[in-house]
Amino acid sequence: MTSVRPRRSVLYMPGANERALEKAKTLPADALILDLEDAVAPDAKAEARKRVCAAASSGAYGQREIAIRVNAADTEWHAEDLAAAAAAQPDAILVPKVSSAAAVRALESSLGSSRIALWAMVETPEAMLNATAIATASERLTVLVMGTNDLANELHAEYVPGRAPLLTGLSLCLLAARAAGKVILDGVYNDVKDLDGFETECLQGRQFGFDGKTLIHPSQLAPCNRIFAPSDAEVEKSRRIIDAFSQAQAEGRGVVTVDGRMIENLHIRNAERILALADAISAG
Structure with a gap:
């Protein structure tokens, strides 16, 4: 029987928040994404980079899988983020706004001989249309992460219960991930107080075939772990x-x-x- 690594719950942790990084050591998440992108203000990027890389290399998170989300390739922080993250040796580096196979190959080249896995956020119309090419671009790319907020924004779509405007993109990325033998994670649910809505979306994601879901708050962990685990x-x-x-x-x-x-x-x-x-x- 093939061994697998659970990725039911994958929690974003703000890289600028030392208290949150400390708390994450006790949370029942299968994986943590230590975030240098959306959760960090421009003037805090450099300090957050040091804090996140120290946390990732500390060995203090037990069996939890650790990924560092760097800033996108078209930003001023990307190159330093990538170099620092590679030196910290997390389990994976997550890169936002990956929309082509060429972008994957460029990232692979930048990481050189390192064994760190590459995770790619797919969150643009271009990425949806290039999903298969992205998923098959590199053996180093092991996980696709849906960026549903950005996708809805770029589609000029409303984020509604059932996610009808996003279903085509979700399906295309799922097909690509399964064809390439890669893991795929569903996007976040924004209303942390609406646990009923969250559970409904988790169930939809599981029924679709996602391996797990990315999360923005610890209160989402327990229902996510339950729904994405075999009963x-x-x-x-x-x-x-x-x-x-x-x-x-x-x-x-x-x-x-x-x-x-x-x-x-x-x-x-x-x-x-x-x-x-x-x-x-x-x-x-």
Whole structure:
């Protein structure tokens, strides 16, 4: 069974806020994005860069996956952000506004021989149309992150329940991620006081096939972790599917049924995926 790394909940932490970075050490997030971009004012960028890189290299976050979000390639801070982040050796570097395969290759070249993974934010109409090219541009690129706020802004769309204006872009990026074998994370939910709306959007994201969701507040962690984790019923059924298939193979039977439904190879693969994720969550 293939091992996986859970990325149910991926929480943005403002790089300029030392207290928030400290608090993040105790939060039940699968991954943290230490942010140098939107959460940091221009006059605080340099100090935040030092603080975030020190935090990322501290080893104080346990098993949580650590990514540093740098400023976009067309900003004055990008080159220094990228160099400092690479030196800090986080698990990944997240780059906003990645809209082409050429941008991915340029980032890969800038990172050189470092083994740090590259995460790309896809948040423009151009990125939606180039999603497959972006996802397949580099083996180093492991995760696509939806930037739904920026996408809605550039589409001149309203951010409405159900996200109808964004569904085409979400679908294109999901197709690209799955075709390329990459992880893909859903965008943020902006109203931190509306937990019912948040849970509804988490469920939509899971039903679509996202691996997890990016978050902006610790109150969103518990429902996100619950929704993006396999349920007890899913785990139990997956085990029965694997057991039934194994028994049929041992007995030389070609037809396998569970709960009255025929089991095919695709059901086995899905059951293995669910059990691998459940095991990884338990191990964490």
